[in-house]
Amino acid sequence: MPRVPGTRTGRNAELGLLAFAMIIVALYGAIVEANQLGKITTTFWVPAALLSILFLGLHLVVRFTAAWADPVLIPAVALINGLGVGFLRRLDIARTISKKLPEPGVFSGxxxxxxxxxxxxxxxAxxxxxxxRDHKAVSRYAYTLGLVGIVLVMIPAVLPASMSEINGAKLWIKIGGFSLQPGEFAKLALVSFFAFYxxxxxxxxxxxxRRVLGIDFPRGRDLGPVITVWLLSLLVLVFEKDLGTAxxxxxxxxxxxxxxxxxxSWLIIGLVMFFGGVYVAYLLGASVGGPFANFYDRASIWLDPFxxxxxxxxxxxxxxxxxxxxTGGLFGTGPGAGSPGFVPEVQTDFxxxxxxxxxxxFGLSALLVVYLLIVERGLRAAILVRDSFGKLVAGGMAFTLGLQVFVILGGITGLIPLTGQTTPFLSAGGSSLMANWLLIAMLLRISDAARKPATGGPAAQAGGPKQPPAQLHGAMTEVIKP
Amino acid sequence: MNAPLRKAGVVVFVLFGLIFANLNWVQAYKADKYRTDDHNARVRVAEYNTPRGVIEADGKALAENKATDDTYKYLREYPEGDLYAPVIGYKGVNLAATGIERSENEFLSGTSDKLFADRVSSMFTGDEARGGNVVLSLKTKAQETAWKQLTNNERGAKFGSAVAIDPRTGAIQAMVSMPSYDPSPLASHDTEDAAAEYNKLNADKDKPLLNRATSETYPPGSTFKVIVSAAALRAGYKQDTEIQAGDEYIAPGSGAPIHNAEAETCPGSKISLKEALTESCNTGYARLGVDLGGQKVQDEAKAWGFEQEDLTVGDLKDGGLPVAASHTGDLTVANDQGGLAQSSIGQKDVRMTTVEGALMAATVANGGVQKRPYLVQQLLTADRRPIYTASPETLRTPVSGSIAGDLKDMMISVVENGTGKQAKISGYDVGGKTGTAQNAEGADPHGWFIGFAFNDKGEAVSAVCVMLENVSGGHASAEAARIAGLIMKAAAGGGGD
Known part of the structure; x- marks a missing residue:
């Protein structure tokens, strides 16, 4: 394809950014080793190299199946994913040092x-x-996905605590030594269903x-769905003991x-309902106890953990x-030089x-900016894509990702009551990693659709993404055919 | 739908902004507080990264470190077990430190300002920064003798304490408390083990964690007669001034008669002051106290160190183990001559620590000058360069040299001819005063001995106080006197046992 301004796929940029991200991951591994072992081993680059091969594989898949996908998403996520692997390896090294074992292998721990x-x-992914190949195809399975989503949400709530509870939050399915967080997948299914609905x-x-204070409020009989979901999330709050998921x-x-x-008005109604519900749950926890007690305890701890x-x-x-x-303060102790072992659950929630x-x-702020970049890129794909379903799926998924980051980071920094969420792409655990990479794959797919020139030549599409909203409105209704 | 999507983007931006603001709060504004918070285990790990200084006496390590493989790199060990525990205390990972480990903590851990220059130089030389060493004034022989004799006392007393002081300097030569405990388990790096051990010791009804020499007070019994004697000498009495004695004394306005311990003690109506002390004449001293008046007795006791609330024994600059105040109670209550009579023989509300008993004897031996007692002889840097050496201080001078001389003669007479014969040791001139103190209804009395020893050159080499709680079999003070003699002999370098 001839190079015309505004028509670059961005794949080469993606490759360059990916290489940059992997260099940071390799450097991180080297600093960790220098601080922990007092030397940099000859194999410090191996985890970063293996990750590079994996991401390169995804890059190639994207190159051939979603050539116009947003080029920032994969490198940004790969950076966080790689640093996560590096930090977990750092925990492994600390463990082997304290037990006087040799340095852990790349695939151990x-x-x-x-x-x-x-x-x-x-x-x-x-x-x-x-x-x-076309994100709109997903809408064909919307009802199935909705059902699957609700079932996934409910499973931990109905399972006995021994099979579903870890650290006071009933969010798991534990079978043998294997545990799965169905909620991570449920959010994908639910976004797709909500979008379709x-x-x-x-x-x-x-x-x-009715118009109150310049805001249009919906009709009473249309409140049904929002009340249903509100009840569902409060049930989650009470029976899965988890404010974050709710x-x-x-x-x-x-x-x-x-x-x-x-x-x-929907936003206002939603916020009032949610925080009202949370406040009532808090009061009930203080007075009645029972299923609300756990939430009350968490809120009390949050108010004064010391x-x-x-x-x-x-x-x-x-x-x-x-x-x-x-202890880390502004600049931190340096990778590998701190004592994260004192923080419980440091490999997952913390x-x-x-x-x-x-x-x-400084380091955390940089990470926060990378997360923000991923979320805003997802929202950008939603803005650019032409169909309503794609907009809602991409917007919903990107926003959920941002909200999840907010909920867990707010929890561990004492901004909001602590709840058991994983930090996307960073925490140890397969469920979270798989679900969030699927989410990224979906954003890639939609951003590909958003940026791809339509059937015509590049010149005709140059202004495509910049189309005014009025024209997009016209395009909306054509889409969904269940 | 793009406008709401853009607004959702703004919402995410705001949410992340809140996280960022909160991170600033936690990692910048509150960072110092969190970094040094008591619950921050990193603080303790850092503390254990450098070897803590050694506590030693006579070249023997009493608290030292063993390198370990765990998070805390050095394990504190107390090779002498319970022998020195009441003095040294312990330094636990989570437990609050006690004893010298607490009072000299900054120096031992190397964070003291006194060690600033060493920290700077270790930064340049690359040597490991280390804590300073504390050299105690204790004489290991005296300490070992005191512990051995106290725990193997011939009357089966379970509780007691002993303190020996060099009268010329105030250096404490021995300080033991029975029963004691082994501090090593409390320093365990397994904090749960250490807490369990502490809880066990703390709940023990025998109270092994208590330093009975410094923090407990007991009725001093007849040892208090030294104070009353001093008050009498100050009031113009002489050693041979005759005071009224007899089998029984009933203070004016009081129904309870005071008797002597034995029928043969001062039965006659007149007895010299010296004889009265030698035989420990209760009736004579009770009447003497009443004759002198409560105010004089009370002032005399205060002049010797009673009522001092803030005395510590450690290093002379920075404090150390707190010593409980000894009290006389109010002796000036009108129309309570009976109470004053009881107090004059060290009963009723009079209470004394073992340290105060030893200080009284030391003051007499040192010509009326009371030296401030101390435990820390020297502070050394890790490479054993002295930073501080105790230079003796005078705490107070309760009596003139001549009164002190009279008291010395009288107390030597107690050991030569009177109730304190068991304290005699060959090669030394020993003086002292016994005490047998009633404490609770039906309980065996406490046995006391306070005394001093002069060597053949006439130097006051040691002053001691031995206290045994609830001694059975009569003559409670005799066993205390015997042990006191042995401790002084060991402290003076004349061998133990």
Missing amino acids: IGGRQLAWTLVALIL AVLLLIV LVRKREVLSLAS LLYFGLFVVTLYVATERA APQYVSNEGYQLVQSLLGLG IFAGMGEEIGL
Whole structure:
């Protein structure tokens, strides 16, 4: 294809950025070894090289199946994914040092397992890109996906605690030594279903009945779906003992609803309902206890983790997280030079705190910017894509990713009550990695559709992405045919 | 739909901004507080990264370190076990430190300002920064003798304490408390083990964690007669001034008669002051106290160190083990001559620590000058360069040299001819005063001995106080006197046992 300004696929840029990301990951590994072992081994580059091969594989798949996909997504995610593997390997090295064992192999320990999970996750992402050549095809299975999503959400709630509870949150399916977080996959299925449902219903839901303070409020009888999802998320809050997941599902629904209807009133209704529900749950936890007690405890710990009754017990995790972050300060102790071992669950929920001690405020801020970049790139794909379903799926997924990062990072830094969420692409664990890479694959697919010139030549498409909203409106209704 | 999507983007931006602001709060504003928070285990790990200084006496290590493989690189060990525990205390990972380990913590851990120059130089030389060493004034022979004799006392007393002081300097030669404990398990790096051990010791009804020499007070019994004697000498009495004695004394306005310990003690109506002390004449001293008046007795006790609330024994600059105040109670209550009579023989509300007992004897031996007691002889840098050497201080001078001389003569008479004969040791002139103190209804009395020893050159080499709780079999003070003699002999370098 001849090079015409504005028509670059961005694949070469992607390759360059990917190489840059992998160099950072390799450097991180080298610094970790220097700090922990007092020397840099001759094999420090091996994990970064293996990751490079994996990401290169995905890059090739994208090159051939989604050539116009956003070139920033893969390098940004690869950077976080790679640093995650590096940090987990750093924990493995600390463990072998304390047990006087030789340096762990590349494939051993949680770092090695994360590397293997990355392989699996990338294969899944590639398969999704290969099978789903057009994101609109997903809408054909919307009802199935909706059902699957709800079932996945509910499974941990109905399972006995011994099979579903880890650290007080019932979010798991534990079979033998293997555990799975179905909620990670559920959010993908639910976004797809919401998008489909709202594209069909958006006109009804946009109908306003009353205008209060300049905001149009919907008709009472149209509140059904939002109430249903609200109840569902409160059930999650109470029975899965997890505010974060509840906030995630509800936030996801309200935002897609808002995007679909362009009615800010939905946002206001949603926020009031959610925080009202949370506050009532808090009050019920304080007075009635029972299923609400767990949430009340978490909120109390959040309000004062250093209180004498919490500091060494229920508040221990949060306190150690804050102390680790504080110890790191502005610049951190340097990769490998901190003591993340004092933070409980540092390989999963608290990985950001563990890294924060070593890379400091500056390093964490950089990571935060990379996350923000991923989310904003996802939203950009939503803005650029022409069909409503694609807009809602991409917007919903990108927003969910951002919300999840907010919920877990807010939790471990004491901004909001702590809940058991994984940090996307960073935490150890296959479910999170697979689900989030699938999410990225979906964003790649949609961004490919958004940026791809239509059937005509490049010149005709040069202004495509910059089309005014009015024209996009016209394109919306053509899309969904279940 | 693009406008709401853009707004969603703004929402995410704001949410991330909140995280960023909060990270600033945690990692910048609160960083120092979190970095040094008590719950931050990193603080402790850093503390254990450098070897803590050694606590030693007579060249023997009493608290030292063993390199380990775990998170905390050095394990604190106490090779002498419970022998020195009441003095040294312990330094645990999570437990609050006690004893010298607490009072000299900054120096031992190397964070003291006194070691600043060494920290700077170790930065340049690349040598490992290390804590400073503490050299105690204790004489290991005296300490070992005191512990051995106390724990093997011939009357089966379970509780007691002993303190020996060099009267000329205030250097503490021995300080033991029975029962004691082994501090090593409390320093275990397994914090749960250490906490369990602490809880066990703390709940023990025998209170092994208590330093009975410094923090407990007991009725001093007849040892208090030294104070009353001093008050009498100050009031113009002489050694041979005759005071009124007899089998029984009933203070004016009081129904309870005071008797002597034995029928043969001062039965006659008159006895010299010296004889009264030698035989420990209760009736004579009770009447003497009443005759002198409560105020004089009370002032005398205060002049010797009673009522001092803030005395510490450690190094002379920075504090150390707190010593509980000894008390006389209020002796000036009108119309309570009976109470004053009881107090004058060291009963009723009079309470004394073992340290104060030893200080009294030391003051007499040192010509009326009371030296401030101390435990830390020297502070050394890791390469054994002295940073501090104790230079003796006078704490107070309660009496003139002549009164002190009279008291010395009288107390020597106690050991030569009176109730303190068991304290005699060959080659030394020993003086002292016994005490048998009633404490609780039906309980065996406490046995006391306070005394001093002069060598053949006339130097006051040691002053001691031995206290045994609830001694059975009568003559409670005799066993204390015997042990006191042996401790002084060991402290003076004349061999133990």
